[in-house]
Amino acid sequence: MERLSFDLASSSLSDMNRFLHTELSADDTRHVTVLNPDGAHNIAVGLNQPVTVDVQGHAGYYAGGMNKHARVVIHGSAGTGVAENMMSGTVHVKGFASNGAGATAHGGLLVIDGDAGLRCGISLKGGDIVVGGSVGSFSGFMAQAGRMVICGNAGDALGDSLYEAVIYLRGEAKSLGADAQFEDMTDADYSALAELLSKAGLDHDPKSFKRIASARSLYHWNADANQEY
Amino acid sequence: MCGIVGLLVKTPALKERLGELMVPMLIGMTERGPDSAGLAVFADPLSEGERKLSLYSGLTEDGADFNWHGLTHGLKAHLDVDAKIDIKHNHAVLAFRAAPEMVKRWLREHHPLLHILSTGRTIDLYKDIGTPAQVADRYDFASIKGSHLVGHTRMATESAVTPDRAHPFTAGEDFCLVHNGSLSNPNGIRRMLQPHGIHFDTDNDTEAACRFLEWRLREGDDLETALQAGFEELDGFFTFLMGTPDKLALIRDPFACKPAVVAENDDYVAIASEFRSLAHLPDIKNAKVFEPAPEEMYVWNA
Known part of the structure; x- marks a missing residue:
């Protein structure tokens, strides 16, 4: 397995992303290290190859965005929109993540060891998100498909206007959003959760989690609701 | 979009390097705010009866060729005030031992286009249009010394790109505020404050927030109470960073x-809109890096 490293203190981010997009497939490099990321935006976005990218430091906005097949590990914190619109593969943030982590992800797994900011998993479309810490307000807003595991607490309006995504929460939510409700855990939930926790390297007992899903009362327009939900 | 930076040093040796450490922070926020930049720095206070004003001549007819020494002669002749003046092109810090309101009234009367940037015993303020690098170079920000500062890079959305609408804004004495965001009720705030005799220099939304918070402080609120009133009265999007003679405060x-x-580490607290403005700071790899939570107050003492 060939290893390669890019030092963003001395080489350009565009060159690195260009290499990852266009030259990687003809190459046998399967491990790329990014040094001195220093909060740069768009690190390792749009990958489409089974490659591991280790980012040694703090990443800026949209790191690992649109990821397909690759494994991106950020050994630091991630800015707004980490793994945004991921299709497959894995993005692992060892520190905390800012707002909009995993927004609109269609597939793949986003693991955040620390806390995530507001709007984590907003409009999730099939991806999985495991947060080792807590998430901010409006997380899981309008999430359509996929699963979110929150090992800590959640802010206000968790799962507001949920569609068919499911949220597993270990701590407490400051409040649930409109149409989100606690539901009983089934055997299928326990096994799905155990698998997600194992993939994220966490050993919490699945029995310590609660399931939050949509009550589906917003699925159809109700003219009598007087906009009060 | 705008960029915010703040730096408070805890070790005396770093006070000498305050400007040098800050300039890359400010330049790092150029993409977030390329149209104007500014900086307020807090240093050792003048004695009780002394005051200093930061003044900007770029809006006068003479611009950078403004006759600053004519101004100090005028002050002596009319008010018998001996003022010291430290000139940097279209900017000067005027220091004197006299009632600041009397001096400011004279300035408004005799030099109506001269913009008074700040008043106080500890604050110096610089702001102008241009990229952060240009503004930093114009006023030699790298040589600035002091215990703490707040800086701003502006991408204007709510009012025109002019020097007086750049940030930081000030109100009263030794208080300044920078803002990333946009307020939705600045005109309501202005209408509420104007009957209290509060005058506004511009139509900028941030100026409303700055004058509101300073008014609360002047009415006797401590900083935390004033910020709580801010959460209740100021509607819109904001990250505010404020400076006082002995504090930096942040709310979102x-x-x-x-x-x-x-x-944050043992040597400094550094604040920025994004980490890329902090990456160059000494021993940053071992600093505690975190994201301030919404609706929380963060106050650091100098």
Whole structure:
């Protein structure tokens, strides 16, 4: 397995992303290290190859965005929109993540060891998100498909206007959003959760989690609701 | 979009390097705010009866060729005030031992286009249009010394790109505020404050927030109470960073719409809109880096 490293203190981010997009497939490099990321935006976005990218430091906005097949590990914190619109593969943030982590992800797994900011998993479309810490307000807003595991607490309006995504929460939510409700855990939930926790390297007992899903009362327009939900 | 930076040093040796450490922070926020930049720095206070004003001549007919020494002669002749003046092109810090309101009234009367940037015993303020690098170079920000500062890079959305609408804004004495975001009720705030005799220099939304918070402080609120009143009265998106002679304070709106990141170690507290403005700081790899939560107050003492 060939290893390669890019030092963003001395080489350009565009060159690195260009290499990852266009030259990687003809190459046998399967491990790329990014040094001195220093909060740069768009690190390792749009990958489409089974490659591991280790980012040694703090990443800026949209790191690992649109990821397909690759494994991106950020050994630091991630800015707004980490793994945004991921299709497959894995993005692992060892520190905390800012707002909009995993927004609109269609597939793949986003693991955040620390806390995530507001709007984590907003409009999730099939991806999985495991947060080792807590998430901010409006997380899981309008999430359509996929699963979110929150090992800590959640802010206000968790799962507001949920569609068919499911949220597993270990701590407490400051409040649930409109149409989100606690539901009983089934055997299928326990096994799905155990698998997600194992993939994220966490050993919490699945029995310590609660399931939050949509009550589906917003699925159809109700003219009598007087906009009060 | 705008960029915010703040730096408070805890070790005396770093006071000498305050400007040098800050300039890359400010330049790092150029993409977030390329149209104007500014900086307020807090240093050792003048004695009780002394005051200093930061003045900007770029809006006068003479611009950078403004006759600053004519101004000090005029002050002596009319008010018998001996003023010291420290000139940097279209900017000067005027220091004197006299009632600041009397001096400011004279300035408004005799030099109506001269912009008074700040008043106080500890604050010096610089702001102008141009890229952060140009503004930093114009006023030699790298040589600035002091215990703490707040800086701003502007991408205007709510009012025109002019020097007086750049940030930081000030109100009263030794208080300044920078803002990333946009307020939705600045005109309501202005209408509420004007009957209290509060005058506004511009139509900028940030100026409303700055004058509101300073008014609360002047009415006797401590900083925390004033900030709580801010959460209740100021509607819109904001990350605010404020400076007083001995504090930096930060708040974010409940939706955390505008970013902020803090790095802290034994030597300094550094605040920026994004980590890329902090990456160059000494020993940053071992600093505690965190994102301030929405609707929380963060206050650091100098």
